[in-house]
Amino acid sequence: MHYDVVIAGGGFAGAYCAKTLGKLLGKGGEKRVALIAERNVLVFQPMLAEVAGSSLSPSAVVNPLRLLCRHVDVLQGGIHRIDWATKTLTLDGGRFTRNHAVTFDHLVLTLGSVTDLSRVPGMADHGRPMKSVADALRLRSTLINRLEEANLVEDAAMRARLLTFVVVGGGYTGVETAGQVQDFLRGSQKYYANLRDSKIRVVLVHGHPSLLIEIGQKLGEHALVVLKKRGIEVLLSTRVAEATASKVIFADGSFIEGHTIISTIGNAPNPVVLDLCRQLGIETEKGRVPTEPSMRVAGHPNLWTAGDCAAVPWNDRGELKISPPTAQLALRQGVQLGRNVARALAGQELKPFTYRYMGQLATIGEREAVAEVFGFHFSGFFAWWMWRTIYLGKLPGVLRKLRVMIDWTFELIFPRDLSLLLPPPDEILRPIHLEKGEGLFSRGDPCRAFYYVRRGTVELHEEGAAPRTLHAGAIIDQAELDGNNHWRVGAVATESSDVVVIRGRAHELLQTELRLTARGTA
Structure with missing residues (x-):
């Protein structure tokens, strides 16, 4: 084309x-x-x-x-x-x-x-990004799941970890996400009989000394005051050094225990x-x-x-x-x-x-916002009204504008929806069937998965070398890759065969494990 x-x-x-x-x-x-x-x-x-x-x-x-x-x-x-x-x-x-x-x-x-979260150890494994609609849906589902789990447990320490939410990054996305998370959790808490007296903790962590540096220090300070007033903890000049499944560890050695990390950094x-x-x-x-x-x-x-x-x-x-x-x-x-x-x-x-x-605007939840428009600074309810009015006007399409207006109107009157909507899970293990002579991949293709031969035989063809036959139980992994993460062999089934494709997160973890094993052997 x-x-x-x-x-x-x-x-x-x-x-x-x-x-x-x-x-x-x-x-x-x-x-x-x-x-x-x-x-x-x-x-x-x-x-x-x-x-x-x-x-x-x-x-x-x-x-x-x-x-x-x-x-x-x-x-x-x-x-x-x-x-x-x-x-x-x-x-x-x-x-x-x-x-x-x-x-x-x-x-x-x-x-x-x-988005590259690998610069902070563990962040890619445990941090939830906020880049796409799928990310937003996964975060919404995570918030609801944490409430459901916390409503089940009786152990106070476990419940506290389940109800702790750490947002990393104090720019537009971080501040607006922290405000929305707080609004959603506080508004939903009353519908969980076992959580009505529990403390929900939302923590915003930012590596700079002030929030919203894109707008300016004055409005950043106002946003800080409002966030703290609403019960959101804000840690400024604090750098995240490591993330695990149950902790966020800072550069000074201190940490916060919690099972939910939302990362708005890593561009x-x-x-x-x-x-x-x-x-x-x-x-x-x-x-x-x-x-x-x-x-x-x-x-x-x-x-x-x-x-x-x-x-x-x-x-x-x-x-x-x-x-x-x-x-x-x-x-x-x-x-x-x-x-x-x-x-x-x-x-x-x-x-x-x-x-x-023209300026910049950012919402901080609960009908509060900060704005800088043509050099004039606004905050509070009026800035929030400006934010909604201006962005509604910028939204492409009349149908979308109507949908947003309806959703915003319902949100003013009715509680937010608690229905659990999970996006389709990543297909990390997928069985495939190959007929005789059917190719699995070609030499020079980028590696997107590893393969486990469950039944039958697969033949590997390498330039300048005799074909090699792999039988059931064999794994085709990074040993067959060149330095650019491309296959230096081609793979073709020599008979009716079944292969399990290892892709997505499982593929990445297996690559890392094999790489570490190879280094240890060397």
């Missing part, structure tokens, strides 16, 4: 770039422009915490990209690699559509950042973006790709970027700076970038990104 323009990433920058470009190109744009996103929806991140707190339904904060971005071909899949020399993008669309090649003339990078540069920068010899600015004011990458007329993965110059009220990675800026960058790409296709002059800063 070939396109004049491929937009890699379906966040605010990518979606609004595609929407703008599709509108300018009109009918026939589907043949010229493709938007590639891991999910076929745009997630309205500012309202994600309200999904976790059961104030909004999940469908209210997502908008289908195919409805939002008309006259653009939307492709759902994860991008494994971009080969700039051949202008080829390798796409993994799912179980049956892997390694799909998409070629392009112009590439727009809007892949944003990724890291996208590895696909970093790999492309290495190919082109581009030096990033803290993982972000530097651009010209038009959002074109200097020296590469067919490469553009915007959003969290881009370092876009921005004239903020006379001060030249790099645009901060916020949804407000990403949306405006996407619109301007779409116009510039259309100008480039038509051979017209490009225009620089300009935007008048």
Whole structure:
């Protein structure tokens, strides 16, 4: 598949770039422009915490990209690699559509950042991220499960751990999540007969000396006062050093016992973006790709970027700076970038990104918020009303606006929903059947799972070597990988065979265990 323009990433920058470009190109744009996103929806991140707190339904904060971005071909899949020399993008669309090649003339990078919790030992295993709707739903289910478990136990220490919730990170997401968690738990507590006199503990941990540094110290201090007044413990200038299933351990050796850790930190540069920068010899600015004011990458007329993965110059009220990675800026960058790409296709002059800063808003729960709008500071109920009004206006789609208005109205009158809605579990062990001659994977494929031969035989083919036959009971693991985590062998069933696929979290744990075992043996 070939396109004049491929937009890699379906966040605010990518979606609004595609929407703008599709509108300018009109009918026939589907043949010229493709938007590639891991999910076929745009997630309205500012309202994600309200999904976790059961104030909004999940469908209210997502908008289908195919409805939002008309006259653009939307492709759902994860991008494994971009080969700039051949202008080829390798796409993994799912179980049956892997390694799909998409070629392009112009590439727009809007892949944003990724979540990397591995920098804090144990955080990847026990911390619950807040990045997607699935994360918000899992957190909501976790909150309800903790209440249900605490309602069962009589041991005071166990109940205290079950009713302790630690939120790591005091930025927008952390503060808003802590407020929503507190609202949900306090509002639900009265419906649990054995918990009415129990203490629910919500702790917000932040590594900086003040909250919400994006808004400013004054409003950060107000947010701190309100959070403490509502019973939320706030630990400032406190760094998490380690996380376990029952503890959060800090750098000074102190700890908090609790079974629920919510992590709103851990943003890291996208590895696909970093790999492309290495190919082109581009030096990033803290993982972000530097651009010209038009959002074109200097020296590469067919490469553009915007959003969290881009370092876009921005004239903020006379001060030249790099645009901060916020949804407000990403949306405006996407619109301007779409116009510039259309100008480039038509051979017209490009225009620089300009935007008048409006301000920032953050909710802190219980009809309280803080806001900085056009240099004026607001807090309390009025700021909360402003937050809801402004973000309702920004929410794409009339239907979504109506749904949010209905959900918010019900929340003012009725208690929050306590129904336990669990997302589908990760399929970590999956049996598959192979007929004679059917391939399991090919040489050079990226490793996504390990395999256990339960019945039959599988033959491994390595370049320059005789085939090896594996019988029932054998495991195909990292011993067959090269240094880039790709298979250096191909695997084909030589008879009717059954294989168990070990994937997801189990695969990661097994990889780690085998790596440690190999080091110990050496």
